[in-house]
Amino acid sequence: LKDFDVSKIRADFPILKREVNGKPLVYLDNGATTQKPQSVIDAITHYYSDMNSNVHRGVHYLSQISTDAFEVTRRNIQSFINAKHEHEVIITTGTTHSINIIATCFGKANIGSGDEIIISAMEHHSNIVPWQMICEEKGAILKVIPMNEQGELDIEAYKGLFSEKTKIASFTYVSNSLGTINPIKEMIAIAHEHHVPVLLDAAQAIQHIKIDVQDLDVDFLAFSGHKMYGPTGIGVLYGKEDALNAIPPYQGGGDMIKEVTFEKTTYNELPFKFEAGTPNIEAGICLNAAIEYINAIGIDEIASYEEELLTYAQEQLETVPGIRFIGTAAHKSSVISFLIDGTHPYDVGVILDKLGIAVRTGHHCAQPVMNKFGIPGTIRASFALYNTKQEVDTLVAGLKRAANMLV
Numbered sequence: 485l486k487d488f489d490v491s492k493i494r495a496d497f498p499i500l501k502r503e504v505n506g507k508p509l510v511y512l513d514n515g516a517t518t519q520k521p522q523s524v525i526d527a528i529t530h531y532y533s534d535m536n537s538n539v540h541r542g543v544h545y546l547s548q549i550s551t552d553a554f555e556v557t558r559r560n561i562q563s564f565i566n567a568k569h570e571h572e573v574i575i576t577t578g579t580t581h582s583i584n585i586i587a588t589c590f591g592k593a594n595i596g597s598g599d600e601i602i603i604s605a606m607e608h609h610s611n612i613v614p615w616q617m618i619c620e621e622k623g624a625i626l627k628v629i630p631m632n633e634q635g636e637l638d639i640e641a642y643k644g645l646f647s648e649k650t651k652i653a654s655f656t657y658v659s660n661s662l663g664t665i666n667p668i669k670e671m672i673a674i675a676h677e678h679h680v681p682v683l684l685d686a687a688q689a690i691q692h693i694k695i696d697v698q699d700l701d702v703d704f705l706a707f708s709g710h711k712m713y714g715p716t717g718i719g720v721l722y723g724k725e726d727a728l729n730a731i732p733p734y735q736g737g738g739d740m741i742k743e744v745t746f747e748k749t750t751y752n753e754l755p756f757k758f759e760a761g762t763p764n765i766e767a768g769i770c771l772n773a774a775i776e777y778i779n780a781i782g783i784d785e786i787a788s789y790e791e792e793l794l795t796y797a798q799e800q801l802e803t804v805p806g807i808r809f810i811g812t813a814a815h816k817s818s819v820i821s822f823l824i825d826g827t828h829p830y831d832v833g834v835i836l837d838k839l840g841i842a843v844r845t846g847h848h849c850a851q852p853v854m855n856k857f858g859i860p861g862t863i864r865a866s867f868a869l870y871n872t873k874q875e876v877d878t879l880v881a882g883l884k885r886a887a888n889m890l891v
């Protein structure tokens with residue numbers, strides 16, 4: 485890719501210059517969280533040095549500039565995901581918070597005893613447990629889209645899960661443990677044929693794939709700032725205006741009200757109805773710097789580069805003796821999960837760490853996926869826009885060394 489200058493990109497991320505255990509850091513745990521460019525780090529300092537004030541409250545200057553900056557983020561998220569209205573973008577603390585809002589509030593309004601909720605076999609715990617909690621509370625039933633040996637969802641089986649009782653479907657765009665990209669546009673259309681709304685977990689997609697909520701016609705979308713080069717403690721819940729208006733608020737408190745008396749409280753309009761209390765102002769404002777960073781490079785350019793890197797990594801990893809890939813879907817994004825025969829993922833992870841290479845080992849908050857493959861966990865390398873082919877080579881050399889030591 486001629487216009488994608490990875491060395492220039494790497495220079496924007498100060499942490500990539502550091503060493504770990506005396507070796508240059510090779511950061512391949514981007515599925516867990518991404519590193520931050522200098523512009524995001526500077527935005528944090530700038531916020532506290534020049535702007536710090538509460539939002540949506542004061543008439544004074546600082547409150548106005550911090551409110552304006554917070555709302556700029558909302559507008560830029562709106563255009564980033566192509567939402568129809570700015571007020572369809574709810575600022576949350578992350579994907580987990582966003583999913584819990586919908587499971588709880590949609591559940592309160594629409595789910596009753598014997599109703600059914602569809603999720604998939606490859607969900608992160610945060611897209612399983614909130615639904616189990618509402619099922620338990622309401623006496624509803626969780627139905628699970630099965631997955632094949634490649635780690636792809638069975639779409640025919642999915643079609644068969646719908647009934648008159650199905651109230652909502654919630655699934656991931658990209659699997660954090662396997663890297664599978666699901667055919668979500670088709671899956672959303674199938675749900676809509678049954679008049680069932682869809683929540684899409686975009687935690688592992690938003691930083692890798694262009695998302696257009698109107699084109700997807702998705703009802704709700706959840707993602708986290710920290711996986712897209714932004715700060716932690718901030719995330720997004722997108723919802724169609726009508727869908728968000730049709731459900732009750734999540735938490736009560738300041739900002740989410742119109743009028744409060746002891747007899748009755750009326751709720752504020754979108755988006756504030758779902759934003760009770762002081763938000764994470766700093767992270768909200770600084771998330772904009774992350775979005776601008778992605779926009780300056782271009783999400784499509786990022787996607788092409790990462791695809792090339794994933795293909796290279798896949799080819800090179802095949803040369804590691806005893807490697808067994810978990811999740812071999814035809815369409816994948818930025819994640820490779822694997823085991824090495826005769827070794828435990830944890831031991832391999834420790835040896836890689838000694839070599840300055842950061843990978844994730846374990847169940848990746850997706851225990852049902854591990855159960856499906858009959859394994860306790862995997863080694864996961866997950867890539868971002870600043871990773872390089874040389875880093876892949878370092879990983880492969882490290883794995884060969886680990887295999888030599890352990891097998």
Ligand code: PMP
Pocket residue numbers: 515516578579580581608610611656658659660685687688708849
């Ligand atoms: N869903 C998926 C697919 C994820 O990968 C993650 C984070 N690992 C989450 C949900 C939860 O995100 P957060 O911890 O930022 O709320």
